[in-house]
Amino acid sequence: MNSNTKMLYGVIHIGSTALSMRIVSYHNLDDIQVIEEVAKEVTFGEEVYLNKKLSFASVNRLCSMLNGLKQLLNDYQVKEYSVYATAVFREAENKRAILDLVHVNTGFDVQVLDMSQEIYLEHFALQHQLRKYNHKNSHSLGSDFLFVDITSGAMGLTVWQGGVLTYQHDIHVGTLRLLETFSANQRASRDYPDALAEYIHAVMRPVWKTIEQYHPSTLVFSGRESRIIARLLGWPVIKHNMAICSPEKINSLYDAVGRQSSSHIRQAYGITEAEADVVLPTIHIYREILEHVPANKVVMMGTTFLESLSMYYGAGKTDDQAIVEMQIQNLKLTESIAEGYYYEPKHAHCMQNYSHIIIEAFRSVNGLGKREEFLLSMALILSQIGKYVNLIDSSRNTWSLIRSIDIFGISEKEKDAVACIAFYEHKGMPEEDDYAFKLLDDSMKMTVLKLIAVFRLVRAMDISRKQKIQDVTARMVDDTLLIEYDTSARTALESWFFEKENDLFKSVFGIEAKLERR
DSSP: OTOOOOEEEEEEEEEEEEEEEEEEEEEETTTEEEEEEEEEEHHHHHHHHHHHSHHHHHHHHHHHHHHHHHHHHHTTTTTOOEEOHHHHTTTTTHOOOOOHHHHHOOOOOEEEHHHHOOOOOOHHHHHHHHHHHHHHHHTTTTSEEEEEEOOOOOOOEEEEETTTEEEEESSSOOOHHHHHHSOOHHHTSSTTTHHHHHHHHHHHHHHHHHHHTTTTEEEEEEEEEHHHHHHHHTTHHHSSSSEEEEHHHHHHHHOHHHHOHHHHHHHTTOOOOOOOOOOOOHHHHOOOHHHHOSSSSSEEEEEHHHHHHHHHHHHHTTTTTHHHHHHHHHHHHHHHHHHTOOOOOOHHHHHHHHHHHHHHHTTHHOOOOOOHHHHHHHHHTTTTTTGOOSSHHHHHHHHHHHSSSOOHHHHHHHHHHHHHHHHHHOOOOOOOTTTHHSSSSSHHHHHHHHHHHHHHHHHHHHTSOOOOOOEOOOEEETTEEEEEEEEEOOOOOHHHHHHHHHHHHHHSSSEEEEEOOO
């Protein structure tokens, strides 16, 4: 996109408590003009948490509302748009039927975001805004942050130290989920506040030992719930983007409302019933965090998920450097995960370098984009973690571990792809009935085959773990991918394994790869 060109697009979010849309004119992350924004409160999330599905009456109402938004897009002559759904679709047992009905009745293809994707998109906007603020204000917020993003169905905890993403974990303890854990009669009981606090502590207790070692000095609270709490404190953060306070302010609010009923909170602060219902779970979560994280400052963010979506969409379409920087941070976080199991950093970095050179050399014919290369890098980093369990059948162990851990910034489908690539890192050809391969979407299977073929080549090039092959270059010569290198060492082992893996490469890409010393 030309540096002076602005892009017009719309984003729609189907949330648990609201259906919203934003139409923007995008130039860059710091130059986004909101043309139109609309939102309508809904109770779809409450229905799904109660009944595990969305009724057809609610789906029809949703379709009617979406068609209204579609007309608004047409009125503004917006040709480019995307529709996203979070927990309300993700948690519904009849998700497939809902998606089909929405498509048939509105023409919209809805992208259902996994929990990790939802937290990641919110975090993308938050860290950009916090960095910008800190840069303008002489880093007054410090350099060690714990981001706490609470949604209706989950909570994301993300630690940044000195500009580096060092920890991320998602917990199934969102506000609506907490409310549905207790019956209406239980929530009306005098014992409810104590029981709620004990339950939250029991769920969150496993993360504190890890988080405490990072010593975050600033807490960053975000999400709809944080905006409600900020209003109770008298700070309209939605207008000013953020409010900064001391932990004592949050504790004072806890003392004021932590044992009050929703009706009392609603009347005392003039908020809606739906807002009052989430105050108690939220303030108890905040109290639990403050008791284990002795932070100096608390930042309440006004950023909405819709705003985050619109920022990320534009950044992705324009290949903004912020996307690349976040992916680099994601890989650093992936490395820290691998270090907790078994990880050979020099070997992994060497293979990443080789794979980038090779993919770039025949990019025009391999059909692999930057996202696919990113997934390959994750697989290269995590490919040996199964050895932590045992050396026998380590590939199966690696596959199981990857699928069981939180990997920030990728979807569950992408995580299955990363696990599958690592599973075939040194042997076998994926077959349709293989348990690691058959889990993949048909659209993902060919991509995974390609990435496995590249993986096996670069693994062969450093099979000795000695990084003997140096100054690597690659280029296409007719129908051959020629990889050349310099070295003073003997490379018979690397050459023999490369020749062995070349058969898979040829069967996938239809071209031969040659490894030659200059």
